[in-house]
Amino acid sequence: MSTARTAHYLDGRSATRHRVTLTISPVALQIAMPDGSSKQWPYGDIRQTQGIYRGEPVRLEFGPEPAEAVVVASRALLTEIHTAAPGLAQHFHNPSWRTTRLAWTLGAGLGVVLILIGLYRWGIPGIASAATPYVPTTWEESLGRKIVEQLAPEPQQCRDPERLRKIDAVVQTLAATHPSSPYRITLSVVDNPGINAFAAPGGQVVILRGLLEQTTSAEQLAGVLAHELQHVYLRHSTRAILEQTAGTLLLAAVSGDLSGGLAWGLQGAQTMGSLHYSRTHEEEADIEGLRMLEAAHLDPAAMIAFYGTLQKSEQDHAGPPDFLSTHPDMGRRLATLLALAGPPPTDARPLLPGEDWTDIRSLCRVQATRRSGPDAAALP
Amino acid sequence: MTTAALHDATSAARVTCHRCLSRYRVRAVEQLTRASRSTCATCGARFAVVEPLSSASPEDLPSRHHRPSVVPDASPTSDATASMSPPLRAAFHGMGxxxxxxxxxxxxxTLITLGGxxxxxxxxxRRYLFSHTSFAGDRFAYHGTGKELYQGFLKAMLVFGIPYCALSAAHTLLDLPPWIDLLSQALAGLVFFLYVPVAIVNARRYRCTRTSWRGIRFSFRGRTADFLKLYVRGWFVTILTLGTYYPYFHTQRQAFLHSHTYFGDQRFQFTGHGSGVMVPFAVTLFATYAVLGLCGFALAMQLTNAGLTLLLIPFVLGPLWIWLLGQKQRYFWNHTSFGEARFSSAITWQRLFTLYLGNLILxxxxxxxxxxxxTVRNARFFIGTLSLQGCxxxxxxxxDTTDASVTGEGLSNLLDTGFDMDA
Known part of the structure; x- marks a missing residue:
């Protein structure tokens, strides 16, 4: 049974390599030194530090650091030790387990895919939803102030007090449906031709002039505002920040050692993920906004009509495909709203009765003419 | 720069060129002075006299301007055959x-343990990569453990991470008066600036002590405080001289790292000087300025197709920076020696460029x-181009069993115990 093998012996004191002969006995590894002496290494005290992977010589160490070591080119030595001393050699790598290890590796690969899908679908949004209630509203308010300062600075805001108060009445009608909310909703209108509106965390809602002028009634504006207010009440910005953070942390944990290419790929996946979460938030705001209108005794038909207007103006220019967009496809959003809206409510109340909406919505124009009026007069 | 060793002190001494191992006989040793200069006829390495052999002072010599002639040694001795041993090569054997x-x-x-x-x-x-790297046919071994890396991470977090994060958080979360805000941001920058050299030295210290070849450990014995001084001074002078000092600083950094590295009880030496990489550096720097200036000009003047000049950046600057990297690597390794033997790098910019292009495409x-x-391609290339020539x-x-050499001394103990946290 005991076959002799040549190996290199390193004494841990000098860099000299000694050619030795190894013999495998049932209890110990016997090393015949070139000077004729011999050493006995009991299997239990030997540590295997190399020879686990293909193409690696087997390295067995013995004793305290700096340890003595024998290095053997062939892994057949391990098989022989396992055969000669099956009970004592369990801590040595067994080359016959190669197929088992391959199976484990494939299993791990499958596991990674499943875990990542789970985290992406439920884990990250779940963590964000669970953590959001613990974020103080004061923090949201200060963040919101910074955002509005950046995107809608004071000088660009339209402030015609009379008309602004009427628009604000629409906001407060909607806000009245959430009496226990910690947020105080404030509205500002920005002199910008873009057709857009956004809600900053903490309750500040900003509408661009372009969007305001597209609405044909106060109810249509209420539809847009209901959507934006839901972003505030559902704390979507905070959740997006938390989702982004959780995603980044996950990415850092996963990609710690992967520099270069794979990291870029994962970065791309993260961006796609945040777009996906953004679309989810938009859908949620649509649905909850619709419920809010109903709770405020307003007819959701105006909201749907306005979304129809938006869809028409969108059709003029091709947007990015759905999976690359922050917002879901308008057609799909409309379909969802139509399915949810149901029959027109019987107790629907008109907003701002007796007011001329076309006059109210032109508050930026009024301001502009008023501002340029005296200047124009001063010119010769 | 001395690239040769004198073998005996008689009037007909022999010289061996350290770079190409050509042997020469010096006809008149007594005529050598400190000012004597010559070059190796085979590889062009420069010879200089470090110390005159004769006790006679240079003034006593009859002809100071006379160069002692060096002729190829026709008679190989037994010593010569011993020193003409083939170069020892490094190789990487890992598989993708x-x-x-x-x-x-x-x-x-990592996912199951939430990153732990x-x-x-x-x-x-790392153990895999080291175990698949061989030098002169013997594999390296890595002795580091995950626990040590984790402790190193905690240590670095404690000393640098927490102050840095606290200062950055103060900027984003608190509404501070502008001057305190500015001060805290500057302090955060300083913490990060100081972290880099400390991390470089300690990562090297950790990795060296955890690496062995033929059972002998490497070690790094440079002190963090010395490197910190070199680093701060280097950047300071570099900024003052508008970047022209950088190659000198870079070489000094390399010299510090190489020449404080030991294998067992034997030290590595570094004989490079900033002037050796000055030309490639200057060429790259000025070309970079020229290209960026051209792009800026074209964009500022809104010339037609101004955006096309931006293509110069990857297609001209890319290869140029790769060329500089190759030149630096070659120079640094060619001026590193171990005992009587000298390292030699076979990196050429063409091969380096092919490597990077292949990596990008892959x-x-x-x-x-x-x-x-x-990873495998890079390791195979950088390790495979390295060899050690000479006896x-x-x-x-x-x-080397003196443990004190591994850990630092005194106050710098916390920083000098070695940690490693970069990838």
Whole structure:
């Protein structure tokens, strides 16, 4: 049974390599030194530090650091030790387990895919939803102030007090449906031709002039505002920040050692993920906004009509495909709203009765003419 | 620069060129002065006299301007055959497939442990890479553990991470008066600036002490405080001289790192000087300025197709920076020696460029999944181009058992115990 093998012996004191002969006995590894002496290494005290992977010589160490070591080119030595001393050699790598290890590796690969899908679908949004209630509203308010300062600075805001108060009445009608909310909703209108509106965390809602002028009634504006207010009440910005953070942390944990290419790929996946979460938030705001209108005794038909207007103006220019967009496809959003809206409510109340909406919505124009009026007069 | 060693002190001494191992006979040793200069007829290495051999002062010599002539030595001695041993080569034997499998298992365990396995995964990968690197036919061994990497991470977090994060958080979360805000940001920058050199030295210290070849450990004995001084002064002078000092600073950094590295009880030497990389550096720097200036000009003047000048950046500056990297690597390794033997690097910019281009194509074509193969390609290239030429008596190298040399002394103990946290 005991076959002799040549190996290199390193004494841990000098860099000299000694050619030795190894013999495998049932209890110990016997090393015949070139000077004729011999050493006995009991299997239990030997540590295997190399020879686990293909193409690696087997390295067995013995004793305290700096340890003595024998290095053997062939892994057949391990098989022989396992055969000669099956009970004592369990801590040595067994080359016959190669197929088992391959199976484990494939299993791990499958596991990674499943875990990542789970985290992406439920884990990250779940963590964000669970953590959001613990974020103080004061923090949201200060963040919101910074955002509005950046995107809608004071000088660009339209402030015609009379008309602004009427628009604000629409906001407060909607806000009245959430009496226990910690947020105080404030509205500002920005002199910008873009057709857009956004809600900053903490309750500040900003509408661009372009969007305001597209609405044909106060109810249509209420539809847009209901959507934006839901972003505030559902704390979507905070959740997006938390989702982004959780995603980044996950990415850092996963990609710690992967520099270069794979990291870029994962970065791309993260961006796609945040777009996906953004679309989810938009859908949620649509649905909850619709419920809010109903709770405020307003007819959701105006909201749907306005979304129809938006869809028409969108059709003029091709947007990015759905999976690359922050917002879901308008057609799909409309379909969802139509399915949810149901029959027109019987107790629907008109907003701002007796007011001329076309006059109210032109508050930026009024301001502009008023501002340029005296200047124009001063010119010769 | 001395690239030759004088063998005996008689009037007809022999000289061996350290770079190409050509041997020469010096006809009139007594005529050598400190000002004497010559070059190797085979490889062009410069010879200089470091110390005149004769006790006679140079003034006593009859002809100071006379150059002692050096002629090729026609009679090889037994000593010559011993020193003409073939160069010792390094090689990398790892395989991309195995590495990919290891990464997949690591990824799975890291996810299950919520990132905790990261350090153990890193140690495992490093053990594989070191075990598959050989020099003169013998494999290296890595002795680091995940636990040590984790402790190093905690230590670095304690000393640098917490102050840095606290200062950055103060900027984003608190409404501070502008001057305090500015001060805290400057302090955060300073913490990060100081972290880099401390991390460089300590990562090297950690890795050296955890690496062995033929059972003998490497070690790094440079003090963090010295490197910190070199680093701060280097950047200061570099900024003052508008970047022209940088090659000198870079070489000094390399000199510090190489010449404080030991294998067992034997030290590595570094004989490079900033002037050696000055020309490639200056060429690259001025070309970079020229290209960026041209792009800026074209864009500022809104010339037609001004955007096309931006293509100069990857297609002209890319190869140029790769060329500089190759030149630097070659110079640094060619001026590193170990005992009587000298390292030699066979890096050329063409091969380096091919390597990087291949890596880029591989990564783009596989969307990053060929990353383990890129690691293997890089290791194979950088390790494979390295060799050690000259006679080196490996059997005489002994393990250095004085533990004090590994850890630092006194106040700098906390920083000098070695930690490693970069990838």
């Amino acid at each position: 497939g195995t590495l990919l499998g290891m990464h997949v298992v690591n990824l799975c365990l 396995y990261h350090f153990w995964a890193k140690a495992k990968i 990564l783009l074509a596989t969307l990053g999944w060929a990353w383990p193969w890129v 080196v008596d490996l059997d005489r190298i002994m393990q």
